[in-house]
Structure formats: structure tokens, C-alpha cells
Amino acid sequence: MDIINILPDSVANQIAAGEVVDRPASAVKELLENAMDAGATEIQLIIKDAGRTLIQVIDNGCGMSDVDARLCFERHATSKIHRADDLFAIRTMGFRGEALASIAAVAQVELKTRQHDKELGSQVVIEGSEVKSQEPCTCSPGTSIAVKNLFFNIPARRNFLKKDSIELSHIEEIFKRVALPNYKVGFSFYNNGRLLYDLKPGNFAQRIAGVFGSSFNQRLYHIEEHTEPVSLNGYIGKKEYVKRVRGEQYLFVNGRFIKHPGLSAAIEKAYTELIPERTYPAYFVMLDVDPQRIDINIHPTKTEVRFIDESVIFSILRAATKKSLGQYSLANELEFNPSTEIDFTPMAKGHLPESPQESFNPNYNPFYATHEHEKHHEYSESTRMDFANFFGSKTIVDTKPQIAFEENPFEPQDKTLSATTTSATTTPINYLNQYIITTLKSGMVVIDQQRAHERILYEKLLSRTNEGPTSAQQLLFPVNCRFNASDSEVLSELIPDLERLGFVISPLGQNTFVVSAAPHDTKEDELQNILEQTINEYKNNMMQKFNDRNKSICLSLARQMAVHSGTALKVEEMQKLIADLFSCQAPDISPSGKRTMFIMGEQELKERFK
Numbered sequence: 001m002d003i004i005n006i007l008p009d010s011v012a013n014q015i016a017a018g019e020v021v022d023r024p025a026s027a028v029k030e031l032l033e034n035a036m037d038a039g040a041t042e043i044q045l046i047i048k049d050a051g052r053t054l055i056q057v058i059d060n061g062c063g064m065s066d067v068d069a070r071l072c073f074e075r076h077a078t079s080k081i082h083r084a085d086d087l088f089a090i091r092t093m094g095f096r097g098e099a100l101a102s103i104a105a106v107a108q109v110e111l112k113t114r115q116h117d118k119e120l121g122s123q124v125v126i127e128g129s130e131v132k133s134q135e136p137c138t139c140s141p142g143t144s145i146a147v148k149n150l151f152f153n154i155p156a157r158r159n160f161l162k163k164d165s166i167e168l169s170h171i172e173e174i175f176k177r178v179a180l181p182n183y184k185v186g187f188s189f190y191n192n193g194r195l196l197y198d199l200k201p202g203n204f205a206q207r208i209a210g211v212f213g214s215s216f217n218q219r220l221y222h223i224e225e226h227t228e229p230v231s232l233n234g235y236i237g238k239k240e241y242v243k244r245v246r247g248e249q250y251l252f253v254n255g256r257f258i259k260h261p262g263l264s265a266a267i268e269k270a271y272t273e274l275i276p277e278r279t280y281p282a283y284f285v286m287l288d289v290d291p292q293r294i295d296i297n298i299h300p301t302k303t304e305v306r307f308i309d310e311s312v313i314f315s316i317l318r319a320a321t322k323k324s325l326g327q328y329s330l331a332n333e334l335e336f337n338p339s340t341e342i343d344f345t346p347m348a349k350g351h352l353p354e355s356p357q358e359s360f361n362p363n364y365n366p367f368y369a370t371h372e373h374e375k376h377h378e379y380s381e382s383t384r385m386d387f388a389n390f391f392g393s394k395t396i397v398d399t400k401p402q403i404a405f406e407e408n409p410f411e412p413q414d415k416t417l418s419a420t421t422t423s424a425t426t427t428p429i430n431y432l433n434q435y436i437i438t439t440l441k442s443g444m445v446v447i448d449q450q451r452a453h454e455r456i457l458y459e460k461l462l463s464r465t466n467e468g469p470t471s472a473q474q475l476l477f478p479v480n481c482r483f484n485a486s487d488s489e490v491l492s493e494l495i496p497d498l499e500r501l502g503f504v505i506s507p508l509g510q511n512t513f514v515v516s517a518a519p520h521d522t523k524e525d526e527l528q529n530i531l532e533q534t535i536n537e538y539k540n541n542m543m544q545k546f547n548d549r550n551k552s553i554c555l556s557l558a559r560q561m562a563v564h565s566g567t568a569l570k571v572e573e574m575q576k577l578i579a580d581l582f583s584c585q586a587p588d589i590s591p592s593g594k595r596t597m598f599i600m601g602e603q604e605l606k607e608r609f610k
């Protein structure tokens, strides 16, 4: 008996859809890319319920003929390639001809399309691969595709969708990936009738500002290089604005967003020793490469690519990043001299370009200074920090707060732990710029500086929220901060909580907020960064069922403001940190539950020397 069947198209399409369309964001990606490929100059994205109910893309591109309006839903229906050879000269975003077939297999789709030289357009309704109707219609030139009730016929997959806020942030990310490199095209994006983005055609810098807020560009340096295998152009983050999580990192090849760990490393390597460990720069870099020398056909969603000249491109990208970092940070101190060019042209394959010399401060700490030229000033000031002698004497040397967020001079408290230490007289020493070693009456103590500082800040913040409203520090110039849509929603929710900590924040609409006051000692140009990371940590904390929101916010803020591992602390700073730590309620554990220190007592030491 023969047992092999050829699957009907509707089933085959549904199976293929699993690869192409796994969530609303992937349908959004395909529709936006089709609009780009159609040569649109204006694209609207309209979403309801994070794409669950409706995903609609309206473009003013070339439109389709009546026949094409029907054909586009067939598997392997594409106008973009004709022969296998064409695969190696692709300049369009799509070419597999399976996106619309896949989407139509798992949703109710309504297409309206009209070519510019035609009076009438065509309307096609298709549900679960079944054409319900096709008729002439009046519509604007271009194409509108509405995808309704995604996965209506696959309940399992529909149930698999995450909360709206999560699906929305995936969609938003896709939107950014398409809108950023296509800055000559206007984009608008509505969710549930609310305008989230309204991006006018412009240049790359304007587009970045449109997406991330106008102040974002001050955090970036320009980067540009034109050589044989690759032409590159874009922006890289200043080293003062690195983050502890990989945030805005965008690489594009021929206008397409890609993920390429190798090339990302090329950029990050250029920052080595300029920024603290485990922090990451932002970047927006567009590469232009001969399509014959890349392979984008290695993955259906096409975010992974292979380059024939990968190692050369790696070197060029790294050198160009270094050049930009070196050139521009120098420009901060000297008059900017734009004639420092590096010539790449005669470079042989495999030959590594020489990197420009840069000076950097290994003690750099973004929490103390934001500009190179301020640093020396700040460091000399720092030696006069407020320091209360932890070991008996109560002299306060100075009231200049040293560690960010510190408000009051230290007041010794009679806590059990500190009481045991009164006779200690050692000067703390630093190991690896990460650990502080000192002695107490009860033994030798090793403290993790970052975790300890997190604990100190956390308790300070918490006690502030419990004490009721605190006096906020008015900012001389209110700072506008811009966030993505899902972060804006979270921030709006958190405003009352943040106000209790000393922030004054008011929404201005379109994901922008003005911050007019902030806790004492918050650096104005770090506000955006601090808020952004606090929101993100808050989201993570809440996802992990951390359900005390006040604690969660204090925890996130404390983590943002704590001194990094790798920062060289002065003796006085270490002494202050030790003193503050031992006046905490729970000095031995960080607010995220990790050990801040251990004590090795006399007994234990004796054991070791047996």
C-alpha cells in the first residue's frame, strides 16, 4: 500500500508559516519590508492589541495589478527574482516569495492595491489560504494589507503569544530596524489609535533622533569610511554613555538590519580599555557591500548574513570606530582638527590597519565625571570627600559628597556590627579595583565594592520613600527624555514612585518626558540613561515576580547609581563605604541577594595555618 501524500497547499503554507510568522512582530516585518521593496516613500503601520486583532500596513508604493493581487498569496510568488543567479545580486528586502502566502495561511487578510496609472484598484479577501473574494475597488495608489486575527485557525499558537506589552515591544523593535536605515521614507506607527512614532523623511541623524529622542544625538560620534570591500557610515556611542546592558546596537547591511556577533565585536573591541568592563556602547552603523560578496540566504528571516571579506571588514570597522573615538575625544580637549584622516585604500587583505593612539584614563568612572576635561578637577576634589572616621574619631573632613546619591555627611550609628569594630585601625586596601580588604575586631573582612555600594544606596532610597516626600533638587535646565513606547508606558506608571524619591517628571506626549528635578547629585546628562535602565530593570524584576514595586524601583536605581567594579577608590572613599555599609540593616547581602563581604576570623585563619 502507498502511504505518501502530497500535502495540500493550505497545509504546506501553514507549516511554512511556522518559520516565517511566529508572532505579530514577524508579520509586521514582512509587511514593512514589502512596502519598502515597492518603493514607498510614506508607510503607515497600524496595530490593534499588539497585533493580535489587527496589523495593517499602508504604503504609497508601486501597487499591484489585478492578477498580481491574487498571485502574491501563492507560495513562491515573487516579482523580485527570476533565476537562481538573481539570488546573488539581491538589493530588495524580500525574495523568497513566501511571506504573504504564510501570513494568509494563518490569518484573515484584506488586500487593497492600486497601481499609480490605473483608475481602479483591486481588493482581495483571503482567510486561512482560502480566497473569499476578489473585486475591483476604489482606493489610493499603493497597497494596504490588513492582517486580522493572526493565528485565528491555530489556537495553540495564539495562546502562545505573550502579554500585549511584550508583543508590542517586539513590534516596536522591528519597526525601528526598518525605519532607522530607511530614513528617506516617512513612517508613522499607531497602536490602539495612539500615535507612537511619526518619523519624517530626513537624514540618518534625524532619523535616530526621531526614534530615540532629539537629545540622543549628543551621545553619538559620527563614523564614516569608504573602502573597497565596504563603505560604512553611521554613529557610535560616546564612551560616557555606555550601558550595562546591550541597548541600542544596530548594524545594517545594504539597508537591512543584521545580527553579526563578529562585526559587533569589532565595534566593541575598539572600546576596550576606554570603558568599564561589562558595559556596552550604542551604535548605528550601515555597511554597504557588493551583494555578490554576501550571502543573506542562510536564514528565512534574513537577519543572519555571511560576508566573503569578513576579516577585512572586521578590521576596517574596528579601526574606523577607534579613529572616531580617538578623534572626537581629542576634540573635546583641543580645537577640533578634521584633517586627521586614515587612508585605507592600499590595504592588502588580511593586513591589520594601525590603530590611532588614544589616551585614556584607566580610572574612568562614569558616575564621577562625564567629560574628559572635568575629570581632573573632579578627582582632586574627590580627595576632600566627606569622610567620617569609622574607627573611632568622628571628624568630618569635608561635606563634598563623593559617592553619587550621597546626601548627608556620615553619621555613625550604634549598630551591632560597627560596635565590634571600634578598635580597628587598619587602612583598607584595594584588590583588583573590586574588593576592599580591611580588618575588624572580629576578623579580616573582604568587601565587594559594587555590591556593598548597591546595598548602601538601596537602604538610603528605601528609607527616603518611607519618610514621605523628600525635597527634590530642581534642575537648572529641565531635561527632555525620550523613551520607546513600552518604556514610556512603564515610566508613566512609575512617576508617583519616582517622585517620592526626588524626581519631578511630567509627560509631554509622543513618548517624551521632561525631568525638572532629580535626586541630589544625579548627573543631568545621565538622567536619560539612569531612567531607561531603571525602567528596564524594573520590567525584568516585575517579570520575575518581584512584586513589591517600591523595592523593585529602589533596587533598580541603586544598581544604576552604584560605583562599578573596576573603579579605583581612594582610601577615604573605601573608608566611607565601609562605614556606610556597616550602618546598613543588612550589610552582608546585596539588594539583589548576593554576598557583599565575608569575614575571616582568628579561628579560621589559625585553621588555615595548621
Ligand code: ADP
Pocket: 030, 034, 035, 037, 038, 059, 061, 062, 063, 064, 072, 077, 078, 079, 080, 093, 094, 095, 096, 097, 098, 099, 100, 101, 142, 143
Ligand atoms: P517576496 O517579498 O519575498 O517577494 P512576499 O510574499 O512578501 O514575497 O510578496 C510577494 C510579492 O507580492 C512580492 O514579490 C511583490 O511583487 C508583491 N507585493 C507584496 N507586497 C507588496 C506591496 N506592499 N506593494 C507592491 N507589491 C507587493
Ligand code: MG
Pocket: 030, 033, 034, 093, 094, 095, 097, 099, 100
Ligand atoms: Mg516580502
